[in-house]
Amino acid sequence: MRVEGGSLVMLNVPYVNAKGEVKEGKIISPLLLAGDVTQKPEPHTVHFEGEFPCDAGGKPLQAISACGVPADLHAVAQYYLSTKPDANGYTDYHQKMATYAAIISGHATVLDREASPRKVWQPLDDEESVFNYVENASGRAGIDKLTALLAGDCVAIIGLGGTGSYVLDFVAKTPVREIRLIDGDDFLQHNAFRAPGAPTAEQLREVPKKVDHFRSIYANMHRGIAAHAVALDASTVGLLTGVTFAFLCMDAGHGKRIAIDQLESLGVPFVDVGMGLELSNGTLGGILRTSLSTPDCRDIARSTISFDEPDRDGIYSSNIQVADLNAMNAVMAVMRWKRYRNFYRDFEGEFHSSFTTDVNMLLNGEPK
Structure with a gap:
């Protein structure tokens, strides 16, 4: 036995x-x-x-x-x-x-x-x-062999904000051999309201790094989680060596360009996520985006991902995020990864998809 x-x-x-x-x-x-x-x-x-x-x-x-x-x-x-x-x-x-x-x-x-x-x-x-x-759970559902398809991955999650933290929640429940968390930011009170879990006031007063906060939670379940409390730039991009799949849940800008250039040079497939919400006439609306980039197809993702530096001082700039939409964006990304790894059937083979909140519509971009 x-x-x-x-x-x-x-x-x-x-x-x-x-x-x-x-x-x-x-x-x-x-x-x-x-x-x-x-x-x-x-x-x-x-x-x-x-x-x-x-x-x-x-x-x-x-x-x-x-x-x-x-x-x-x-x-x-x-x-x-x-x-x-x-x-x-x-x-x-x-x-x-x-x-x-x-x-x-x-x-x-x-x-x-x-x-x-x-x-x-x-x-x-x-x-x-x-x-x-x-x-x-897999044994009870009869999907052991499908779950095993994910076991060989070393997954990087770059950015542990709202969406990235939900990606971690889902990936930590799979048998991937390693999960690398990369984010240099502190975990502050506003982060608690758009991430899984419920930290105490005492935990918030300690101002932990995001990667350390989330590793302390998910290490209770998964042994292979490594926390790197750094921003991804030219000096830290070596952290992506050995990664077999990546989730980019970071703001647009130079850091994202460095990450994508490195992942492409290493031949690593990745999913990039994005969220654009606006407050208009007293209600929120916008679009969630998921873009897949693989060694066989890089151009579609490149055409949908913004590398422009965000204008954080602009009078009209905003970074509206809501926990349920962060979670949905993470679900879209993780399901795309699982379809790429043949855990789920993949009839469309799309490299880009978007969900529009106003009309509750999910659209796939044209496959390669």
Whole structure:
């Protein structure tokens, strides 16, 4: 037995196939956890990896076959099995796994007395995981293999303002091997009202750096978060070395140009976000923008990203941001990354999209 990807896996389970041969398969159950403590098993079903288990005569065990199984569940294992002891279900995982093992392996024992599902517990080394506790959400949803597509990324988030902090919130819940936070600004009171979480007044009085504030929160879950309390410029651009994907959540200007030039030279794909809101006639309106840049297509993003220095002293300048729109801009960016990594289907393949708040409209730019 071992824990893999948020699921409890019983290895080397003897079973009989349709040819009457004794084989070994796996019983896989999603885990319901509270920290490192298992709860009452839900659901009562399991997946089985191998050929469909049969009785000693090679007849399929239809009594434990789950009917109407969605095709996408086969991404976890070939078969979906169901047996429930009573209306209350299983009391614990020992009872659940032992029950399925006995049903499946009992027929194998008829043909081979040495066949037994009883093995030695082999816990995974905690250091193999980027999380401080088991990520069991993917296993419960049956998307372990999709989630694993994100595991190889080293993600940089440049700018930890409203949108960047929400990007971190979403990315920290994925198994990326490293998250680099790059922002030299302090975390002040107005930041608290457009970022995830709720700092105390005492925390605000300490005037922490944004990267340190957010790392202290998300390091509770993800082990691979590195905080760099610096502005990205010519002297710090080396922080992008080794990055495999980046989110640019920073103001327009020279720093953004440096970041993009470096990412392009390193062959790193990235998503740039932008928000333009205005107060007119007593209401807010505007546009949220998401631009994807990849090694195969740089020109579309370049044409949509502004590099002009913001006129912070201009009498008409403003930087209106609202938490829900920051979160939405982050959602657009993170979903574009996940589509690029084939976690989500991507029929459009667009490199630019915009959401207009006034008419609640999401538009994709032309694909390459």
